Structures are given as C-alpha cells and as structure tokens.
Amino acid sequence: MxxxxxxxxxxxxxxxxxxxxxxxxxxxxxxxxxxxxxxxxxxxxxxxxxxxxxxxxxxxxxxxxxxxxxxxxxxxxxxxxxxxxxxxxxxxxxxxxxxxxxxxFEKTEANDKIFTWPDLVFSEFICMVILTVLLVVWSIMLQAPLEEPANTAVAPNxxxxxxxxxxxxxxxxxxxxxxxxxxxxxxxxxxxxxxxxxxxxxxxxxxxxxxxxxxxxxxxxxxxxxxxxxxxxxxxxxxxxxxNFFGLYEYWDINKVEPLVNVDLSEYIFIKMLGVGLPSFWLVRELPGILLLLLYFVVLPVGLTKLQFFKRYYDDMGASRFYVGIGLFLTMMLLPIKMYLRWAFNLKYLVHIQEFFFNV
Amino acid sequence: MTEDIERESASASPTDSEAGAAAAEAPPVKPTPAPVPARPAQEADVSRRGFFSWAAVAWVGFTAATGACVTAWGRFMFPNVLYEPPTSFKVGKPEDFPPGVVDERFKETNGVWIVNNDGQIYSLIAICTHLGCPPAWLDAQNKFKCPCHGSGYYKSGINFEGPTPRPLERARISIDPSDNQILVDKAQKYLWEQGQWEDPNSYILSG
Structure with missing residues (x-):
C-alpha cells in the first residue's frame, strides 16, 4: 500500500x-x-x-x-x-x-508599557544565548559538506x-x-x-x-x-x-532521460502553424512575441481598469500608483505563466532575439 | 610639581575627619575651589606655520603608504608564475579521434571536448552558454547536459533543451604542419549564431 x-x-x-x-x-x-x-x-x-x-x-x-x-x-x-x-x-x-x-488586540495591549531594561534586553540576551548554543551544537553534530578541491572543469551534479x-x-x-x-x-x-x-x-x-x-x-x-x-x-x-525533476520518493538516477526539447514561440507560429520557415529579420520573426508582451503589459492593465474589482483600486490609488503596481504584479505573474507555458507547450522563449541577447 | 601638591592638600582637607568636625561646629563656609591648573605652555605655542609643516609631513607619509599599497596590489595582478594551462595546446594526431566519439581527455586539463562528428573534427569549449557551468557529456543519451539548470546540447554543440539561449562555442582548431598534430587555440572562439562555424578554422576534416 x-x-x-x-x-x-x-x-x-x-x-x-x-x-x-x-x-x-x-x-x-x-x-x-x-x-x-x-x-x-x-x-x-x-x-x-x-x-x-x-x-x-x-x-x-x-x-x-x-x-x-x-x-x-x-x-x-x-x-x-x-x-x-x-x-x-x-x-x-x-x-x-x-x-x-x-x-x-494590539490596541488593548498598547496601554501596557514595560521597560527596555530589563524586560526587553533580558529576553534578547536569553535568545542570544540559546541561539549561540544551538549553532555550536549544530556545527559540531552536522559536518560541513566539504568536498575535494574545486576544479573548474567539473561541476557537482x-x-x-x-x-x-x-x-x-x-x-x-x-x-x-x-x-x-x-x-x-x-x-x-x-x-x-x-x-x-x-x-x-x-x-x-x-x-x-x-x-x-x-x-x-x-x-x-x-x-x-x-x-x-x-x-x-x-x-x-x-x-x-x-x-532533472524527481519525485519525493524517486531514486536520483543520473541517467534518467526526460525529453525537454524546447521550442520558441516564433518557431510555433512560422514553422508549425504557417509552415513558411523563420523570417530572417529579427523584428518580423519575433513580432508575435513582442505583440503578445505589449498586449500583456500595456493593453491588459488598461483593460483591467474597466473591471469593477480593479476600478475600485484605480480610483483609490490614482493612475500612476495603479499602473506601477499592476506592472509589478504582472511581472511577478510572468513567472507562473512562463512555467505553465513550458510545461504545457515546451515553450522556450516568447521573444528570442539572439542578436541583442534579449530573450523573454 | 609644587602646584600639584598644593592642590592635593587643598582637595584632601575637606574630607579630613578633623576638618569635617570643625566645619560641623563652625558656621558653614563655602569650600574654596581648587585652583585650575594652567594649560601646558607649549600647546598654546603651535604656530600656523608649525601646524602646516606637520600636516604636510603627515600627508606625504599617508600618500606614500597608500601609493605603496596600490603599487603592491598592481604588482599582484601580474604574478611571476601562472598555473593556468596555456590557451593554445596540442591534443594529438587526427587518427587519435575516431569518428563519432566525444573525447573527454582534455576537458579537465584544458576545458575543451574534441569531437569527431560527420567527418569534421572540432573543439567545443566546455562552458555552458547559459550561466557558465561545465556541462557533462552523457554518452548513453548522446548529448551534453549541464548540471546547473538542465541545458542540453547535441553532439554538434547546438542547444536543444533547457534554458540556454545559444549553442556551445567552438575553439580555433588547425593542424600543425611541423608534426601533424592538432593545435587547439581557445583564445579564438567561433559562434554558431554569427555563422562562424562555416569558418575553415573552426574545424578540420578528418581523413
């Protein structure tokens, strides 16, 4: 079982x-x-x-x-x-x-005042002693993971x-x-x-x-x-x-083969969907990805202000605060989105401009 | 010296038990304050010129010390002995590299693989183009695989999996006519994405 x-x-x-x-x-x-x-x-x-x-x-x-x-x-x-x-x-x-x-609770507590010394400093001192003891015991009980001298040609795997x-x-x-x-x-x-x-x-x-x-x-x-x-x-x-990814109870097999062939968005669009081959000019080639990012970072925030939920924030915060905040939020959400795109479609990059080392 | 003794006796007298008893009987008298010692004479004597000459000496000393440190540090950048392997080295004759084999002998010493693939012998630099870890050659899976973030490359050096944005780099390779040995020069790199793998210096034809 x-x-x-x-x-x-x-x-x-x-x-x-x-x-x-x-x-x-x-x-x-x-x-x-x-x-x-x-x-x-x-x-x-x-x-x-x-x-x-x-x-x-x-x-x-x-x-x-x-x-x-x-x-x-x-x-x-x-x-x-x-x-x-x-x-x-x-x-x-x-x-x-x-x-x-x-x-x-904090308001009822605010009336009880205590002294920095001894009440605060003493408990800080006790914490310090306990933590020091803990670190000493830890460093004695568990060995530092030292290995053989470093070699630039070999990385641990x-x-x-x-x-x-x-x-x-x-x-x-x-x-x-x-x-x-x-x-x-x-x-x-x-x-x-x-x-x-x-x-x-x-x-x-x-x-x-x-x-x-x-x-x-x-x-x-x-x-x-x-x-x-x-x-x-x-x-x-x-x-x-x-x-490679391993389940919690899986043996770490160095020879585990996982197919991870990744495909760019431009390759999906031009090769798989349109069947015309990649355009040589980078702007044309990456246009779908660039449009998608513009949609995400420019059109989406403006569109969100029309929703009741976000409209409330927009009215409270004002335009500049709202757009900076939503921009940071969307950047954060780029990580889970990209993770799901990778898992679902093996997507490598939305925009892959090797010419300028710009890849998203 | 005499001043000090006087001051001592003056300050000691009120604490004296006799004097204390007398003071208790007598009407209260304000104790006379101890005389303030005069400041040493030479301190007041520092002239403007004297101050600046000392300051000049101090600054010269400080600058000299700093300069010596910087010089020592600069010299440190050019050590007498370099323990790095030379960037240009010989790896053996073309016959030593049978077709289809990725030669790992020079990875540890010189950081390159010598690959004989499809009639070409080329030298791949063993640095992942993602973030610079040394990938490992997995013979069973016929690919290079980086242990840091999972980037994978074909035997040709072309990237096909993981996050790496571009293929491995090739080093300049040629045959030294004097002894027919393969000469690899890591100082010159050939990048696929710039079309440099077409360059005849980026590979040699195996016989």
Whole structure:
C-alpha cells in the first residue's frame, strides 16, 4: 500500500501538479478560518511532522532530506508555517473583535508599557544565548559538506545554489539568465521597497487583520510562500542530477532521460502553424512575441481598469500608483505563466532575439 | 610639581575627619575651589606655520603608504608564475579521434571536448552558454547536459533543451604542419549564431 502511495506522491510531485496544488490549496487555506486556530495549528504541525517521520523510512527520501545541507530547508518549512499560522490567527482574532465592535488586540495591549531594561534586553540576551548554543551544537553534530578541491572543469551534479537562492535558480530554468538573474531579482527588491508607496491604504497599520486587506495579503503571501519558499523546497528536494525533476520518493538516477526539447514561440507560429520557415529579420520573426508582451503589459492593465474589482483600486490609488503596481504584479505573474507555458507547450522563449541577447 | 601638591592638600582637607568636625561646629563656609591648573605652555605655542609643516609631513607619509599599497596590489595582478594551462595546446594526431566519439581527455586539463562528428573534427569549449557551468557529456543519451539548470546540447554543440539561449562555442582548431598534430587555440572562439562555424578554422576534416 505504501508503494502505491509513494507512486502517487511521486506522480503529483511533478511541478505542473505540485505547483498547481500548492497554489490552490494555499490560497484556499488562507480563507479557511478553522485552520488558523490553536487546534488547526496543532493539526498542521502534527500532520507535517508525521509526514516527515513516516517518509524517513523511505531510503530515497531520507537521502535527500537528511543531508546536512538540507536541514535549513526542513527548518524553513516549519518556521514559515509557524509564522504564517501565527499572523493569520492574530488576524482572524482581530477581525472577530472588530466585527463585535471591540478594540483590536494590539490596541488593548498598547496601554501596557514595560521597560527596555530589563524586560526587553533580558529576553534578547536569553535568545542570544540559546541561539549561540544551538549553532555550536549544530556545527559540531552536522559536518560541513566539504568536498575535494574545486576544479573548474567539473561541476557537482546537480549543482545547487545556496538554499536561499534556489528559488532564483528555479526561475533560471524558465527564463533567460539576464531576465532571471538580473531583471527579475532587481524588480523583486525594487517592488518590495515600493510597496509602502504604492499601497497607501492605512487599514491594518499596527494591527493584524485579514478581512480589511484580503487581496493584498493573498497577493503578498502567494509571492512569498508559493513563488519563493515553495520553489526553494522544489529546488532542494526535487531537483536531481542534470537538474532533472524527481519525485519525493524517486531514486536520483543520473541517467534518467526526460525529453525537454524546447521550442520558441516564433518557431510555433512560422514553422508549425504557417509552415513558411523563420523570417530572417529579427523584428518580423519575433513580432508575435513582442505583440503578445505589449498586449500583456500595456493593453491588459488598461483593460483591467474597466473591471469593477480593479476600478475600485484605480480610483483609490490614482493612475500612476495603479499602473506601477499592476506592472509589478504582472511581472511577478510572468513567472507562473512562463512555467505553465513550458510545461504545457515546451515553450522556450516568447521573444528570442539572439542578436541583442534579449530573450523573454 | 609644587602646584600639584598644593592642590592635593587643598582637595584632601575637606574630607579630613578633623576638618569635617570643625566645619560641623563652625558656621558653614563655602569650600574654596581648587585652583585650575594652567594649560601646558607649549600647546598654546603651535604656530600656523608649525601646524602646516606637520600636516604636510603627515600627508606625504599617508600618500606614500597608500601609493605603496596600490603599487603592491598592481604588482599582484601580474604574478611571476601562472598555473593556468596555456590557451593554445596540442591534443594529438587526427587518427587519435575516431569518428563519432566525444573525447573527454582534455576537458579537465584544458576545458575543451574534441569531437569527431560527420567527418569534421572540432573543439567545443566546455562552458555552458547559459550561466557558465561545465556541462557533462552523457554518452548513453548522446548529448551534453549541464548540471546547473538542465541545458542540453547535441553532439554538434547546438542547444536543444533547457534554458540556454545559444549553442556551445567552438575553439580555433588547425593542424600543425611541423608534426601533424592538432593545435587547439581557445583564445579564438567561433559562434554558431554569427555563422562562424562555416569558418575553415573552426574545424578540420578528418581523413
């Protein structure tokens, strides 16, 4: 029975399934109040721990998860889960207080003042001591993954970035290095810095709430938990030799053959659909892709303002804030879109202008 | 010296037990403040000219030290011995490379594969054109595969899978007429997307 279950998990580990499932389940879970209570948190904690413990009996799972390098990722699963749970619980509790006409938890707490010394500094000191002990024990118990002297002609297979960059490395599979390595990471940082200037709504300042900021919280959590943390988990546990994809219980076979022949949009249009061969001039060749991108980045935002949901934001934020915000949002959504296009059509690039090293 | 002793006695007197007792009986008298010591004479004596001459010495010293550091750093850029393999090297005679075989002997030492394919012998530089990892030749699957992001190349070096935007690069290859050995020069590269693989220096015909 276990084998059948493992097969099932392996099958759904495939990114096109696991990414879809993670997205749907996570976004739906945010709206499920029962999950964000003490009982819900306990159930999730026990569930995840049980899953890890039972799975540890599988040799292939143990090889990957128990590797000293990968311990931080297991910790990340717990920490991200805990803090999402904590903030969502506080948010739901506050929403109920607000609905009953009571002051928020943070407001009742604001009257209790304590001293920096000893109350704050002392607990900081205790944290520091515990953390230091933990790091010392960790460094003694788990050996640093040192290998033979580096050789520029040989790369370990698979070659993985530091764990906190594995989301970026996953992005590199779907995008040109210039896009996934420079443009998108810069936009992540710039976009995060820009949030307070784009989103000037004061609801939720100084207190947790979900009801008053639903779309903003769902959007941010999607970007952080699914597009960043989940991709780190994928990069750590499911990317094996030759950067092939492996199910959680699958043996990392170096000779696994996966057909990954990728095709550009221009090749789809001109060769497969029109049957005329690729035009030699790059502008003509990439015109479909360029038009598609213009449609996505120029026509779509303008069109969205006609929808009631976005119209409200447009009126609140004003044109410049709205278009900058929606531009950043659409850039973020380019990643899942490109991932699905790759899985569904083996699409390589929408626009592939080798002549200028410009590929999207 | 005498000043100091006087000051000491002056400051010590109020704490003296006798004096304290006397002070308690007598009407309160303001204790006389200790005299302020005069500033050392030479400090006030620094003239404008003296200050600038010292500053000049300091600046010259600082500039000299910085200059010496920069010089040492610059010299460091040109080491006496280079442990890198030469970019131009001989790999053997054309007969050593049988048809259809990807020769991996020179990958570790010189970073190239020598491939005999379809009557051509050419040298592919073992650097992935995606982000610069060294790909691996998978004989069973007849392709080059990069371990970093999964880019794949045919035996010819043309990219066909994964995220890489362009084919592998070829190095200049020729036959040295003096000993009939194949000479590879990595300093000159031939790029497919610029049509340079047609260049007769990018391959040699196997006999």
């Amino acid at each position: 276990f084998d059948a279950l493992k097969e099932l998990v392996n099958y759904f580990s495939d990114p096109k399934w696991s990414f879809t499932i993670t997205t749907v389940v996570f976004v739906a879970a945010l709206f499920w109040r029962r999950l964000w209570t003490n009982l819900g948190g306990l159930v999730m904690l026990v569930g995840v721990t049980l899953y890890f413990v039972v799975s540890m009996f599988d040799e292939n799972f143990r090889l990957v998860v128990a590797k000293p390098d990968n311990v931080p990722i297991v910790m990340m699963v717990y920490f991200v889960g805990f803090f999402v749970w904590l903030s969502m619980k506080k948010a739901y509790d506050n929403d109920e207080r607000i609905a009953n006409g009571e002051p928020t 698979p070659s993985k970035a530091p764990w906190y960059f594995l989301g970026l490395q996953e992005m590199l599979v779907y995008f040109d290095p210039w896009m996934a390595g420079v443009v998108l990471p810069s936009l992540i940082i710039v976009g995060l810095c820009a949030i307070p200037y784009i989103d000037t709504n004061t609801k939720g300042n100084g207190y947790f709430t979900f009801k008053e900021r639903r779309s903003e919280i769902v959007l941010f959590m999607y970007g952080f938990v699914v597009l960043w943390c989940y991709l780190i988990v994928v990069g750590t546990f499911m990317r094996g030799p030759n950067w």
